[in-house]
Amino acid sequence: MQNAYEDLLSRTLASIPCDLARLIYLASTRDYNSGTYHHEGLSARHEPAEARGALKTAHHEIFYKLASMSLEKLVGELEQYVRVSREQPSGLLRTWQQLEPYRVAVPMEADPTMVRLFLSNIRLALEVLKHRRIQLRVLPSDASPLLSLGR
């Protein structure tokens, strides 16, 4: 179990730049219908049950870390996630606000209060980023010293 877990941490998860992206990745290795985890490479190197256990443990740990994170840090995580994704930031934020795909990233058997806190904090983080983007669109023409010098 420990070997598969360490393998997962050192090979796969280490190459993912932030915890939120790791959470989304780990949730994507879980079957929607059965709830079981599957990772081709990890199952090839370790016993399938061991690989499943490693994925489940890692999923729980990352979720717990994100759920107990301060809102400020979570905003940073979300900012980084938006940056590394290949989507348009405005489109991604809109999709996340409307469809709430992050709900699927919650592990099974997680403490319901932690789940509520996590979902609530993600909603707040999205709101913060949305406002920051609005401010960025409004501010440059007013705040840029170069532009004001040209006036």
Add this chain to the structure above:
Amino acid sequence: MEILVFAGIPVLLLLLLSLLGATWNLDVDPPEERTKVMARRGQAGEDPGVCIRRIFSSEDQKFVERQGLPRLREIYRAERTRVALFWVRSVSAEVAEIMREHRVAAGTRQNLRVRRELLLILQYVEFRVVCGLLAFSIRVFGPHALANLATHLLQVSQGIGRVLEEGAAASQIQPEGSLG
């Protein structure tokens, strides 16, 4: 007469707060979710205190204040209030269920320790009062006003759990029918 009135007011207030803690819901959760709360709590490596401290800590509130957005402040208060009340209701339902099970089990036991049972009842009364007070405070003043009370509530609920565990362990050691 006046003494009776003055003594009665706090008692009535405590009873009212206790009832509020049990019934005053922001959004009613389906009962099956409450039973899941009991089944899911306490995953390996999870410290419930971390979650509670995060919910009631003012750190996030200060961050939201710094953003200077009234709409965000409103959303934050509503969101955090909902989460905080959910936790109070969950822990309240969880302890009520444990106490109900204990009452049923105690009814059939012959080696009850009166002192321990009284301690348990006192702790449960304290727990209900703190639940009511916390729910009231969250609704009226927001989730950050009585952060220490939330930690205290968690400690009281853990204290009830400890007394019950000790009782269960003691009843396993002692043969039934022996004097407690």
